[in-house]
Amino acid sequence: IDEHTLDGILKQDVIEESDDIKYKYSETEAASQTSTQETETQNTNGKKKSKILIVEDDIDMREYIKNELEQDYHVSLANDGTQGIEQAIKINPDLIISDIMMPQMDGIEFCKKIKTDERTSHIAIILLTARSSQEHKIEGLETGADDYLTKPFFINELRLRIDNIIESRRRLRERFGKLMQIEPSELQITSLDQKFIERAIKIVEENINNPTFGIEKFSRLLGVSRVGLYNKLKVLTNYTVQEFIFVVKLKRAAQLLLSSGMSVTQVCYEVGFKDPSHFSKLFKKQFGVSPKSYKDENSNQSK
Structure with a gap:
């Protein structure tokens, strides 16, 4: 069409x-119809702002990422995996940034739940971790995460990965349109x-x-x-x-x-x-x- x-x-x-x-x-x-409908605003590149959910138990890290991203994205916060799932269902973000090491529910379990729930399986996820081994990276990606970033990281690298994933999702919508x-x-x-x-x-x-x-x-x-x-x-x-x-x-x-x-x-x-x-x-x-x-x-x- x-x-x-x-x-x-x-x-x-x-x-x-x-x-x-x-x-x-x-x-x-x-x-x-959607309760998450927001007033369209544009980021610094003149594009409509995408919705980002940050799931991070460390207050300082959570606020740092939020402050760095909120000019170009609609940013919502959750302080653990359980709250993250509730927020993901409620606001339907374009992308989730989640820490792996969290109480109650770690990022691996959180990612599994998001990716196996039909209501949220379409949401992209970037996992953040202080663990840098290849084994841990593979574990994160095997859960269905779209990307994996090791702490400490440059904020510009995180921005680039976010933009790349959102663009790939845009192409996916075009693909479904063709299907x-x-x-x-x-x-x-x-x-x-x-x-x-x-x-x-x-x-x-x-x-x-x-x-x-x-x-x-x-x-x-x-x-x-x-x-x-x-x-x-x-x-x-x-x-x-x-x-x-x-x-x-x-x-x-x-x-x-x-x-x-x-x-x-x-x-x-x-x-x-x-x-x-x-x-x-x-x-x-x-x-x-x-x-x-x-x-x-x-x-x-x-x-």
Whole structure:
């Protein structure tokens, strides 16, 4: 889906009926689903500030890192692993910086819990430690940490590693965006986050002809809150929940137009739209042509 098409969907106010409750979606209203939504501010490079969570029991070190980073990032603090997990679920940071040596729950256990919880597995982690042996470094990385930094460290090196990880996550979102162009049911993916996307697509497909299927039921079937679903999909695909549903539905509609012999109206109802006119508008935004033209053009090419 190209930027022009996505922009068209983003700006399209849509009224969907889900579980007898009407929700109105627009770009602004979808973003308001998350309790962690913040006023957009820019860092010194003119980019939107990313959210960083620092998990560190040493007060002096915690404050030092915070003071060095808060000009360019939204910084939140936790003084141990237990509090860190609570904060990670609550604020959905882009990246976590965690010490390894902490009371109650050390950084290794903390990292394992973050990376094996579907609500937080997408969050990048940099581990900090005073232990410099290769064995300890490997142990940290084996838990799923994205990077590992030995104390003492230069703050500019930490900044560089943060920026590199955040950029790599941006590229990951682009990759998922491209994967969404593959026909539904054809994704072959392995990681925890990728499996989440696969499961989300499967649920939409299983309910694809249900006109009352919406965010409330979608989140319930996935076993996550509406806020958690919004955060997860936005981080992994850069789509809101409703955009994600539309992409899957419209791709299935395109398949049916070419292979089923159904009329445009029949396909509209088959993929869960109640209004053929609204369906045609969204289809044209997605593919650049009306459903009828799409069917006619591709049928002629196959002859």
